[in-house]
Amino acid sequence: xxxxxxxxxxxxxxxxxxxxxxxxxxxxxxxxxxxxxxxxxxxxxxxxxxxxxxxxxxxxxxxxxxxxxxxxxxxxx
Numbered sequence: 368x369x370x371x372x373x374x375x376x377x378x379x380x381x382x383x384x385x386x387x388x389x390x391x392x393x394x395x396x397x398x399x400x401x402x403x404x405x406x407x408x409x410x411x412x413x414x415x416x417x418x419x420x421x422x423x424x425x426x427x428x429x430x431x432x433x434x435x436x437x438x439x440x441x442x443x444x
Contacts, residue, residue: 368393370429372404374437378414381405391429398425400435413439 417436
């Protein structure tokens with residue numbers, strides 16, 4: 368199934384540009400998507416995910432044609 372994937376540049380997904388359409392197995396979860404994209408394990412623990420502009424949990428399945436956005440928390444002072 369196809370999804371639209373966007374992510375913060377610091378995540379550096381392997382072989383997938385942000386803004387791309389991605390073909391993934393049906394029923395894949397956010398956690399499985401992070402593995403599929405080969406996101407660094409240190410970052411996987413803190414990634415915030417959104418499916419169709421709604422906050423998603425790691426075990427949430429991704430529906431067909433979804434827009435998925437992945438980011439890391441940012442802090443400053």
